[in-house]
Amino acid sequence: MHVRHVPSTSTPAPADAVTGSAWITSLAVPEGASRTRVDRVQFAPGARTRWHRHPLGQVLVVTEGTGYVQRHGGPAQLIRPGDTVRVDAGEWHWHGATDTTSMTHLAIEELPADGTPTELGDPVGDAEAAAVPAATRTLVLEQPLPAPRVIDHFEARRITIAPHHSPGLHVHNGPVFGSIETGSAVYAIEGEPESVLTPGDVFYEPESTRIARFDAQEDGVTFLAWFPAGPGETPQLIPLDN
Structure with missing residues (x-):
């Protein structure tokens, strides 16, 4: 076992992978028999990835802010701190911040033994970005009270x-x-x-x-x-x- 302290600096995300500004901090890299990579990705408001897919899939864990994730053929979904997104192997998708908020997530990925890289697709188009709802309303709790009560x-x-x-x-x-x-x-x-x-x-x-x-x-x-x-x-x- 060894402890690797979080780097104090991050690097800009590759311009060919992200639209807008995003920064990556490497938290864990493959070592020995492990092929797991963990990055912290910070998206500025309006920043998002291109369409892309991972050979073995990916797990995203939102830690700060608010963003969206969308798989090909499905609706864009709002994601918040605590939400976990599991992306299937070979599934085309994109993710990033909303237009008005930043968003930070952990990206956890198993790298293929043969070195097959992540495949990049097209940038998220204007029509696709417009499909992201400007406001969402999610029912998080509906609780009947056991008896009528006077509330003032x-x-x-x-x-x-x-x-x-x-x-x-x-x-x-x-x-x-x-x-x-x-x-x-x-x-x-x-x-x-x-x-x-x-x-x-x-x-x-x-x-x-x-x-x-x-x-x-x-x-x-x-x-x-x-x-x-x-x-x-x-x-x-x-x-x-x-």
């Missing part, structure tokens, strides 16, 4: 939990809706399976339900939480003894 105000809070910290076993005096912004946390309602929440994930905590875990991982966690409340009610987290 909402509180929205941005909450940060430091790495390896947790509020412990607790309940809330009203329903809570949340969306992870950065970092990750192990989440579990008492008596139910655990899951790991990462950026873009949403969650719902019913009123008075015992929350067994909301444990920040090594990168900490920041999330937005919405608290619907009734007249004169102040949303509260109530710690419980284990």
Whole structure:
């Protein structure tokens, strides 16, 4: 085992592979029997790859910003932090930032033993780029409440939990809706399976339900939480003894 620190500099993406400005930071290169390459690719707003395909496919993991990916014959799809895209071997596709936001992703690729390179196609045409929707609306959570409730105000809070910290076993005096912004946390309602929440994930905590875990991982966690409340009610987290 050895640790290779992330380079402090990046290199411009080849002009024949990308339209617009993009930068590549090499994170891992093939060594020994491994043929895996990992790059961090940062796209400026409006930058995108040409149509291209990889002999053995590719995995993209979005880490920052917002972008699009499209396979030949399919619609362009919006991608956000936490999203993972698996591109099949030989599948023509392109990916890049939206016109108004930058986008960074990890590109993970297995290189063929015979050295077959990535094949480049045409630039993304004006008609194809125009097909990218200017606005998208995605339903991320639809949650019926167990009983009618009088609501006369909402509180929205941005909450940060430091790495390896947790509020412990607790309940809330009203329903809570949340969306992870950065970092990750192990989440579990008492008596139910655990899951790991990462950026873009949403969650719902019913009123008075015992929350067994909301444990920040090594990168900490920041999330937005919405608290619907009734007249004169102040949303509260109530710690419980284990």
